[in-house]
Amino acid sequence: MSAVVVDNPEQGISARKAIAPSRGKRPWTFYVLASLFTAYVLALYGPMFCIYILSFQDVRGGLVFPMKGRSLHWFIDLFTQVRTGDVKGSFDRSIKLAVIVTIITVVISFLAGLGFRRRFKGDSIVFYMMIGSLVAPGLVLGLGTGLLFQALGLSPAWYSSALGAQLSWTLPFGVLVMFAVMSRFNNAWDEAARDLGASRWQAIRLVMIPVLAPGLVAVALFGFTLSYDEFARTLQTAGSLNTLPLEIWSMTLNVTSPSLYALGTVTTIVSFVVIGVSLGSIVLIQKKRGAQKIKG
């Protein structure tokens, strides 16, 4: 784009009027939109940081500012008090469930991504079923799953009905991310591998998976975080033992101490660690590739 501007004899006029001039004075809209963007980011993160700060109050602490003292009281309270519920157990279950959901989501989304590369008879049915699963009200789907298990004489549990209900939410996202990833994959690479004598499995293992690795990490990120925070679909399907969001939900209804905020802080730290590890490994893979390219 900059080349076009420079080559233009009427550079002055053009640069002034350009939507995003690469050089020269910024248009007034830049400042308006930059303020909007800053306000948006502040509103996005501001409230979250308020509760992180408030969770570090001491025993006198309340739900609003000003901050009363500084301690880890509410974190200890969270994991030792019985009245706040079974936080430890639900935390444990949520992590396990999220790991299982992540593995299944990555494998199934990857395979579906391969399948959707070429059009096949009836592919639209699968596609729209997936979109339906994405937009259907979670609570309604959860109730349907719960009733289905009841009708079949199965008892709902977090590792059966809730697992399936969460997959109906994570898989559409996973496959949509795969679509974006696959659109940048050149099918010629796969065909070249096959022409050189690779079996279908070898081509997938030695060519596709390494090339698509960053995309697969992104799918895993979606799988883990969407499952770990899933609420509406899990509510009617988790059975007698709660997952963490269900625990938080029951706390919002009856706990009015900063331990609610402490739980918010703990669960967000887990999310941030997962996001950091995922994005970090994507950057690392890309960097390694860049280095290999220079060496090669």
Next chain:
Amino acid sequence: MPSSSSTSRSSLTGWLYVSPLVGVLVPFFLAPILVVLAASFFGSDGFGGLTPGFTLANYVEVLHSALTLKLYLATIKFTVLTWIFTLLIGFFVAYFLVFHVRNQLLAIGLFLLCTVPFWTSNIIRMISWIPLLGKEGLINAALISTGVIRQPLEVLLFSDLAVVIAYVHQLTIFMIVPIFNAMARIDKRLIEAAIDAGASRFDILRLIVVPMAKSGIALGSIFVVSIVMGDFFVVKVMSGGGSASVVSAFYEDVGVLQYPTAAASAVLLTLVLVAIVSLILRSVDIRREITR
């Protein structure tokens, strides 16, 4: 041209690859929807049990209730307000990132900054408004100390306003991502050409950017509309029980084991949702846009 036998073979391969996906969606999406549909025609024994049969009584009850209209109006009000605000903020945030940030790496970094909260808990992000909007919250405290108001504003938290704020806070990201993707695909030379032809920046926005971002706007709208219409916990918590939506009423019905009426109301909601989504889909070939 592929022969018919090779197309049927590639069809088979395609189905083989998507079979695990279908294996999850059939029991955990299709079957539950059909179960809810069936339950909506069943009778109730009044104790949470379903008596198989065929009756339209549940639909008659739902459609005759004055409450239903009220719930739908409330839901539509929340949906429209949230849609307008998320669209405006999402569009201009995406526009800023694509067309105003000169350094592409910085643009991607800022874009990621917007998306990170999406991967954290919605419930936590919702309750995090309490210290700000509450009666003794930061906003009231700031307004009182600056002398704008004397009494704390009670409409900030546990009101319809709080519900819309929480929705916009959670869902703007669903507008930013698809609109950003659509805008990033616009060929910058097209805009240069428009400038050379004498178009003003507003013309470019109106005649190039908006039409070419339409697919992103449509995708974002589907997300926002379907999530708001299917939500119940934001309404329940942020309105303090003062407002209700179709699904929060459904939640109460399920709580008192009124499965058949709840199912009938859910089927109606799903029909409304399908109608809205297909209306949006008529304006854009979502499949082509996504796989492109």
